[in-house]
Each structure stands twice: as C-alpha cells, then as structure tokens.
Amino acid sequence: MRMLLIHSDYLEYEVRDKALKNPEPISDEQRRGRLEEVLAVFTSVEKVDETNPDEVVEKAVAEIKDVASQVKTNRVFVYPFAHLSSELARPDVALKVLQKVEERLKEEGFEVKRAPFGYYKAFKLSCKGHPLAELSRTVVPSG
Numbered sequence: 001m002r003m004l005l006i007h008s009d010y011l012e013y014e015v016r017d018k019a020l021k022n023p024e025p026i027s028d029e030q031r032r033g034r035l036e037e038v039l040a041v042f043t044s045v046e047k048v049d050e051t052n053p054d055e056v057v058e059k060a061v062a063e064i065k066d067v068a069s070q071v072k073t074n075r076v077f078v079y080p081f082a083h084l085s086s087e088l089a090r091p092d093v094a095l096k097v098l099q100k101v102e103e104r105l106k107e108e109g110f111e112v113k114r115a116p117f118g119y120y121k122a123f124k125l126s127c128k129g130h131p132l133a134e135l136s137r138t139v140v141p142s143g
C-alpha cells in the first residue's frame with residue numbers, strides 16, 4: 001500500500017462520473033465531502049497487499065497514527081487514489097482494505113471521512129506547507 005499524506009487546511013471532493021463499472025454504492029450526502037484541519041491520506045492499495053490485507057491495514061493505521069501525532073491532528077481523510085502505484089490491487093480487495101482502515105482509525109478515536117471508491121472526483125486541497133505537511137509511506141505484508 002502506498003500513501004501520500006498531506007496535512008491540509010481542508011480537503012473537499014465532489015463525485016463526478018463512475019470510474020469503475022460497479023463503484024461503491026453511495027448516498028446523496030456522500031456525493032460531496034469536506035474536512036478542515038485534516039491529514040489527507042491518498043492511498044493506492046497494491047497487488048502485494050492481497051496476500052495479507054488485515055496485516056497491511058494494521059501497518060497503515062500505525063503509520064497514519066504516527067504522522068497524525070507529529071502534525072497534531074485528530075482528523076483523517078482516507079482518499080482512494082489509484083495513481084501512486086503501477087501494481088494496483090483488485091478493486092474489491094482495495095475497497096475492503098480502505099473500509100477497514102477507516103473503521104480502525106475510528107476505533108482509535110480519530111474523526112474520519114473516506115472519499116467514495118470507484119468514481120472520478122473533483123477535489124480541492126489546501127496543503128499547509130510546513131516541513132511535515134507532505135509525507136509518503138509504503139506498507140506491505142511481511143509474509
């Protein structure tokens with residue numbers, strides 16, 4: 001799994017067309033989303049992650065917690081992003097992994113939004129620009 005973590009004044013998105021034949025079903029309210037003072041986590045789930053998705057979820061959550069504590073935010077925006085890797089996991093695996101990352105972050109006490117999976121989306125991002133505002137992390141199953 002590849003993550004680009006951007007500490008932002010805000011991230012907002014608006015759903016446009018389907019990017020997959022069967023994107024994640026979403027409610028009308030999920031067609032737009034915005035969080036302020038947020039750690040945006042653009043995420044590509046990779047083929048290698050399919051060997052042990054649960055392990056890669058735990059490793060990703062640990063990395064996100066570490067960066068969130070460094071930049072002092074309790075808010076995370078999980079954003080599916082298929083452009084950080086040339087070895088993408090199958091969509092059904094990727095969606096489950098991202099849903100699990102969202103769920104585990106909430107269990108850890110974070111305020112979390114997750115952008116809809118399988119859609120083209122317009123988005124606006126305001127990066128804060130401090131030295132830790134742009135980080136990347138890669139996690140893979142150890143097996």
Ligand SMILES: Nc1ncnc2c1ncn2[C@@H]1O[C@H](COS(=O)(=O)NC(=O)[C@@H](N)CO)[C@@H](O)[C@H]1O
Binds near residue numbers: 080082088091
């Ligand atoms: N492995 C993945 N990791 C993260 N997001 C993914 C992944 N696979 C699919 N997606 C989601 O599905 C959308 C489309 O994925 S895509 O790989 O860019 N495009 C497609 O799969 C089709 N357009 C055929 O190429 C992405 O914008 C993202 O929302």
